[in-house]
Amino acid sequence: MNFKPNRFLPNRFLNGKLSLIGALLLILILPQVVASEYVMHVLITVGLYIILSLSLNLVSGYTGQLSIGHAAFYGIGAYVAALLMLRLNLSYWAVLPLAGLVTAAFGFILGLPTLRLQGDYLAIVTLGFGEIVRLVFLNWDKVTRGPMGLPGIPSPQIGDLVFMSKVPYFYLVMGMMLITLVFMIRVSESEMGLSLMAVSHDEVAAEAVGVNTLKAKLLAFTLSAFFAGIAGSFYATYISFISPDSFTFMDSITILAMVVLGGLASIPGVVIGAIVLGVAPEVLRFMADYRMLLYGALMVVMMIFKPDGFWGAKKRVYNVIRKNLEQKQLLHKRGESV
């Protein structure tokens, strides 16, 4: 099943490759140019936010299932990674996929209620899930050390090189970000992406045209959790300390705000949202005490004037679906196999 018109392929492929190389070069050069550790820290955080918001976009953007508990997955990934590294002395590279997989399992579990619930009710379940996960981190102190958190999480190591400065962390997070980005672009252009968008548009109609909505939703939740878990594992090893406070409702909301502010179901939009909201608090730092006040006010203003986000994809998404469905019908009419 390939709906993509082939005649564009070589050109597109080339352009895509070129810009990818450009991005890679920039990422390679950046740390040599940027002297300040602080700016490096902000860039690393932005990279992390991009992974997180892209992963949430899969559920809340493409599939249209409002989730306000995404920080729980981020937290599970971080705790799984930290505990395995601290208790079993595993290396970060061994822990990284495990953190992703365990978190994905939780994503699958949270995906299950979506079979029954929709809209705001589902949102509330995700909220409850997020709070419960945080409270378990907080109260299961035999394992998680409760509010004291887990200090001294080891750094990744390649051969004899232990990650000390911000530079290797920067490369690592940018690598993760690019992989996530490419994955998400692939998904959005695949049949699966179309199924997800169909679910978000109208579930009953999607079912009627043969989309397995149940499978689509579960897959979205599982994959979304996987990437959030990966991001969590990075956070744990990067900051070297995690506690339940890092994964609160407000953190879930921040990630959601990035997705919505950037533009639901639009990958460039989400990336921009993550960059703007990741950098904004730092840029606003000169406002000192008024910083968060302004941040809140800006959020309201933004929603009033641009409720679809910076790069609102709503209309474009439907166009894509319509175009693809038209093509499909066309092919059907011609009697070609799809």
Added chain:
Amino acid sequence: MFWQQLVNGLTAGSMYALIALGYTMVYGILKIINFAHGDIFMVGAFLGLIIIKQFHLGFVPAFLLSMVIVAIIGIIIEKIAYRPLRKSTKLAPLLSALGVSIFLVNFAQLVWGTEVRSFPPSLQIDTFQVGSVTLSNIQIYALLISFALMLALHFFVHKTKMGVAMRATSHSINHARLMGINVDNIISLTFGIGSALAAAAGILIGLYYDAVYPVMGYTAGLKAFTAAVLGGIGSIPGAMLGGLLLGVVENLGAAYISMGYRDAIAFGLLIIILLLKPTGLLGKNIQQKV
């Protein structure tokens, strides 16, 4: 100990119910979750405290004044942050509400400071012994006032013309408009009443725990929201029932299971109820439109 915990639970629950009413009324009409509601509650608590401390008014005038001011604040917030978004996607008002919430918390921190404040000791504490249960006068006031307010609301919604208009709007905004109801006014009224009730709850909770602080709206808001969903969001008696039930379950859970898991018990209960009966205890079943 059981009876004592039950009474504690009912006291906390009656105040959750007051806040939950605001969530449920707004949701009933606009179908949006007003995440700033918990912070409106906090502002109410601070205003009450300041009117008593700085302007040396008595408890009753402070209580009423705070309700009126907060009602006006609620109406203004609706006009600025939600009204322009009425026709947009569902997520836009949600984020706008979060923006308002962040704004209010930081406003409170700037103006009133971050530390915990308490009411002046002029409000004397008396305790009574009823069997094995110790009751304080504050507990009794809190219970009486919240039940009185809930009854008043019930009467208003069911017996007055405005109340009928409000219910009609909640049923369908467009139909209500066709029937000649000024929908905008009704929505303002809803926000005003909801915010005033939250302010009342704010002062009562502030007095009951003797703690007023800028982030107090976060937990209380989440709990009240849970209560609203538990009872069936959009249903006024549901919010009352949900609030009381949540307060009791939570206190018993804290006493017999673990203090730390108290909130987890509340949210666990919420998820179970939603899975078994997604519309909450008293919510109406809404047919999905195809």
Added chain:
Amino acid sequence: MKKKIALITSVVLSLSLALTGCGSSTANSGKSGGAGGDKIKIGVAIPLTGAIAETGGTIKKAVELGAEQINQKGGINGKQVELVELDDKADPKEAAIVANKFASDSSIIGVVGHYTSSTTLAGAPIYNKAGLSHIAIGSTSPAVTNAGPFTYRDITTDAYDGEIVAKWTVDEGAKKIAILYENDDYGKGLADVYNKKVTSLGSQIVFQEPYNLGETKDFSAILTKLKAAGPDTIFIAGQYNEAAMILKQGKRLGISLPVFGSNGLYSDALIQLGGQEVEGLRAVGSFHRSADYPEAKAFIDAYKAKWGQEPDTWAAYAYDALNILFEAVKNGGEDRKKVNDYLTTLKDFKGATGTTTFDANGDCLKEPLKLIVKNGKFEIYKK
């Protein structure tokens, strides 16, 4: 694939925008205080906002006083001292960020902080990795002892204070004791030490439950449970905010028992918040305004002259910690390693909180004072 191109160009553009924006401003600030600078920079990591902001406020006043004093005397080795204050919100997550900031700013050669045990433990691995010495102020948890060679504190560990309160409680005739503790390094460590000592002295612990700092202000459920256990004395291993709530709400449930605590309760804010209900509360602490040795007197007078109010115990510890760092810079040298080398050998430093000598773990021992709240003030306890 236009999408992809647009996307990646947007990433590139925005990243570089973000970069040029922040990059230029921080580069400038870096220059002014950089390695070749003519100032000695000391980091101060304290809770300026959050659950225990009051304490952070007095600490801030104390260190600013200390810096002003030394600068008026011409600084250290002719160089002026500059404090870099960062807010850790008494939150371990923020503490890790603050620690990272200090660690990565090579012009900072020593740090005062953090205040709570959990924030100190969160920051310690980062400071130790960077070879940056820090002197913790209020972090009394036994776990801080093994936090690393660059971690110091000028306050006694709870392993010591807890035993003294325990003995005091039992001496006052307590037979059945209820413990309420803050569920973190400080509260837990203290509760454990206290529990062991009390039991060994023949009294009984009838109730022991944790609460989470800043998580709730509603203690009615836990207090109802406590009341049902029938204790004759309450021990609170936590902070003043929660202690005031516990006592006030306890009164409403008809609980009026003698209450003991440790240095976390020793703050004037306890009395401001708790009012009448904290009268008679007993706690240990290491510094009191009626202290009669010259260093304490000089500090109290200077603090009063500058700020128009009396210093609390944490102000005194912060003041001492800062002055210890000054000593280290003066006698050791102006880089991180020399500061640390000097600190390991610090002996008999006389300050506002008494005499400080660091042992091999960076700990010190000081005899605490027994205090009681009387007529709205902490007074030295006399039987």
